[in-house]
Amino acid sequence: MTAPDTLPYTRIAVIGSGTWGTALASVLARAGRDVVVWGRRVEVVDAIGQGTHPALEGIALPHGIKATASLETALDGAEAVLMVTPSQTLRDMAAQMRPHLGKAVPVALCAKGIERGTGLLLSEVVQQELPDHPVGAISGPTFARETALGYPTAATVAFPFTFDDRLNPNASPAARMAVTLGGPEFRPYVSDDLVGVEVGGAVKNVIAIACGMMSGAGFAENTRAALITRGMDEMKTLAEALGGRRETVTGLAGAGDLTLTCSSETSRNMKLGKQLGAGIARGECFDGLPVVVEGETNAVSVCDLAARVGVSMPICETVNAILHHGADLKQGFRDLWSAPIEGEPRTLEIMLAQPAS
Numbered sequence: 174m175t176a177p178d179t180l181p182y183t184r185i186a187v188i189g190s191g192t193w194g195t196a197l198a199s200v201l202a203r204a205g206r207d208v209v210v211w212g213r214r215v216e217v218v219d220a221i222g223q224g225t226h227p228a229l230e231g232i233a234l235p236h237g238i239k240a241t242a243s244l245e246t247a248l249d250g251a252e253a254v255l256m257v258t259p260s261q262t263l264r265d266m267a268a269q270m271r272p273h274l275g276k277a278v279p280v281a282l283c284a285k286g287i288e289r290g291t292g293l294l295l296s297e298v299v300q301q302e303l304p305d306h307p308v309g310a311i312s313g314p315t316f317a318r319e320t321a322l323g324y325p326t327a328a329t330v331a332f333p334f335t336f337d338d339r340l341n342p343n344a345s346p347a348a349r350m351a352v353t354l355g356g357p358e359f360r361p362y363v364s365d366d367l368v369g370v371e372v373g374g375a376v377k378n379v380i381a382i383a384c385g386m387m388s389g390a391g392f393a394e395n396t397r398a399a400l401i402t403r404g405m406d407e408m409k410t411l412a413e414a415l416g417g418r419r420e421t422v423t424g425l426a427g428a429g430d431l432t433l434t435c436s437s438e439t440s441r442n443m444k445l446g447k448q449l450g451a452g453i454a455r456g457e458c459f460d461g462l463p464v465v466v467e468g469e470t471n472a473v474s475v476c477d478l479a480a481r482v483g484v485s486m487p488i489c490e491t492v493n494a495i496l497h498h499g500a501d502l503k504q505g506f507r508d509l510w511s512a513p514i515e516g517e518p519r520t521l522e523i524m525l526a527q528p529a530s
């Protein structure tokens with residue numbers, strides 16, 4: 174039951190007019206919020222204003238979603254902001270938003286990744302650009318098309334809790350954002366573990382590429398289950414090393430999203446892996462069309478971050494080596510399977526040489 178003091182945000186700006194930004198705008202419109210989407214392409218902005226989106230074919234968006242190509246207009250009067258452009262654009266977008274944001278307006282990040290070059294979590298990036306704003310994330314198993322169609326979907330809303338939030342969690346930005354989004358078709362859960370939630374979202378895309386590669390190379394369900402489970406161990410270890418909680422990784426933004434993305438070709442990450450695994454050249458994947466595949470860029474940033482904090486992530490490292498360093502795909506996976514035998518969990522410190530075949 175909603176506590177009486179949890180007030181929803183009534184006017185929300187969604188920065189990014191792609192499929193996920195538009196799906197989230199649909200969630201907000203269905204919940205009765207005043208929502209304005211910002212997009213950089215006028216034709217997409219016009220389409221959203223008319224209740225459609227070019228990449229969400231056949232879906233009639235709920236009434237009332239406004240759209241604009243002016244950042245100033247989108248942010249004017251916004252009580253809360255969702256940032257939904259790709260991960261590597263967030264620093265620049267946040268800097269552009271700064272002059273137009275109201276005082277202490279909370280910003281929820283809906284992209285999944287880690288900044289390339291700095292190895293910073295996206296919340297750290299945006300917090301640097303917007304130091305006076307609460308920064309959190311919304312993440313979970315949420316294919317945009319299904320969310321836009323109103324299929325039952327759940328996600329985690331995470332903001333770090335301040336001292337005041339701990340005294341009254343129902344008035345925290347996480348709780349208010351959750352109440353703002355919630356409805357019969359979209360069920361948010363609240364978390365204070367932003368690190369765990371962000372690590373889940375960033376790493377799952379890399380593991381999904383691994384699952385796709387294996388599937389494209391002709392393997393099947395045993396292999397996928399092993400990659401999902403061991404991938405989750407990589408997530409947990411990284412989250413913990415960064416100050417997050419292992420249990421968060423078993424939630425929607427970790428295990429939930431990992432399961433979804435690794436099991437369906439609706440996932441662009443899984444699909445890229447599958448095409449590469451089947452021997453299709455990178456330039457010909459997705460019929461040569463540009464597609465946002467976060468795990469491709471983030472394989473680099475996840476591995477850089479893991480190296481910086483001394484965490485071994487063998488599946489992510491294999492994907493990174495194949496995608497960016499010319500490693501042979503089949504050999505990469507053979508090496509994974511013949512690595513020294515380890516304990517499960519990692520805290521059981523054991524390492525045994527594989528018997529020679």
Ligand SMILES: NC(=O)C1=CN([C@@H]2O[C@H](COP(=O)(O)OP(=O)(O)OC[C@H]3O[C@@H](n4cnc5c(N)ncnc54)[C@H](OP(=O)(O)O)[C@@H]3O)[C@@H](O)[C@H]2O)C=CC1
Nearest residue numbers: 190191192193194214258259260262284285315316317465
């Ligand atoms: N689709 C999904 O199911 C989900 C996606 N996400 C995450 O959401 C984020 C966005 O993905 P998604 O909406 O799917 O991607 P899309 O490709 O559908 O949309 C990306 C949007 O970002 C815009 N964009 C791209 N580059 C820039 C830039 N440099 N500056 C400003 N805007 C830019 C694009 O504009 P233009 O159209 O002009 O190119 C487009 O509006 C990703 O991090 C993804 O992982 C999270 C959950 C679900």
Ligand SMILES: O=C(CO)COP(=O)(O)O
Nearest residue numbers: 313314315316440441442
């Ligand atoms: O994050 C997603 C679903 O939760 C979308 O996955 P893809 O980016 O792989 O399509």
